[in-house]
Amino acid sequence: MLKVGVRTIGRGFASFAHNGRVLSSTTGTSEPQTSGKRLQGVQELRRIVNSEPNAGVAWDQVWKQKVTPWVQATSAPALLELIEQNQLPGGRALVPGCGHGNDVFALAEPGKRTVIGLDISPTVIAQCEKTREERNIPKESAQFLSADFFTYAPAKSFNVIYDYTFLGALPANLHSAWASQMHKLLDDSGELVTVIFPVDGHEGGPPYAMSPEQTINLLTPLGFRCIHLRPVTKAHKGRENIEWLGRWKKSQ
Ligand SMILES: C[S@@+](CC[C@H](N)C(=O)[O-])C[C@H]1O[C@@H](n2cnc3c(N)ncnc32)[C@H](O)[C@@H]1O
Numbered sequence: 001m002l003k004v005g006v007r008t009i010g011r012g013f014a015s016f017a018h019n020g021r022v023l024s025s026t027t028g029t030s031e032p033q034t035s036g037k038r039l040q041g042v043q044e045l046r047r048i049v050n051s052e053p054n055a056g057v058a059w060d061q062v063w064k065q066k067v068t069p070w071v072q073a074t075s076a077p078a079l080l081e082l083i084e085q086n087q088l089p090g091g092r093a094l095v096p097g098c099g100h101g102n103d104v105f106a107l108a109e110p111g112k113r114t115v116i117g118l119d120i121s122p123t124v125i126a127q128c129e130k131t132r133e134e135r136n137i138p139k140e141s142a143q144f145l146s147a148d149f150f151t152y153a154p155a156k157s158f159n160v161i162y163d164y165t166f167l168g169a170l171p172a173n174l175h176s177a178w179a180s181q182m183h184k185l186l187d188d189s190g191e192l193v194t195v196i197f198p199v200d201g202h203e204g205g206p207p208y209a210m211s212p213e214q215t216i217n218l219l220t221p222l223g224f225r226c227i228h229l230r231p232v233t234k235a236h237k238g239r240e241n242i243e244w245l246g247r248w249k250k251s252q
Helices: 036-051 055-064 077-084 102-107 122-134 172-185 212-222
Strands: 004-010 013-018 021-026 091-096 113-119 142-146 158-164 186-196 224-231 244-250
Touching: 036 055, 055 122, 077 102, 077 186, 091 102, 102 113, 102 122, 102 142, 102 158, 113 122, 113 158, 122 142, 158 172, 172 186, 172 212, 172 224, 186 212, 212 224, 212 244
Parallel strands: 091 113, 091 158, 113 142, 158 186
Antiparallel strands: 004 013, 013 021, 186 244, 224 244
16 A cells, blocks of 8 residues: 655655655755746736735736746646556546646547636636637637636536646645645546645745645645655756656545
């Protein structure tokens, strides 16, 4: 049986026993691996999100003003690898906080998987729909919805849910609600995939720093079972060593 445990060894350092192997991540004390230009973008992003209490209004401003320092041209290599290796369940998939929608398009496989991209910003959802039309991707494969993740109540649960920089965009007071909503939305036999980024210990947000132990602490009390948790083997350029892949199932 696969077991994951967390042990804090000293300030800012945690070790993970994963299937008997000890892995580690620095937390809290490491220098942010942030270039000057990205840092400026992150500061502006924080300013917009912190100055507007309504998350929908704030994030819509972020997308309207194109203050999106986290955006990459493609999905995370770790997700693309899971898809290429056919490791993820088919059926219904959800990408909450989908942003520009790359991950929705990557997961959408006609005949295998229908994907819903959900985002609180109507501006970015309109962009996603335009991209879908430009790429001739059928609506049955990739659907977009402008809604708040926390009040989203679909008729059916999901076989796969993918989170990349969504949890990291939420303030800490919403983290346990994030975990409960993930639990509610995931089918009993489904899989939650989290690409945890940035594991660099910087303070403040958003985007907030993330850590593997934080994700464990949120998910395991709800009965999520970790089936994989380790640094990604391939990362976006500049994100090497600060991205971890987590895969989670519901205990049954
Ligand atoms: C840091 S971005 C990540 C976007 C995308 N996952 C990516 O990797 O590029 C966070 C996204 O979450 C969306 N968001 C924030 N709060 C949300 C909420 N409560 N419900 C749905 N989407 C939300 C924002 O509009 C934004 O697109």
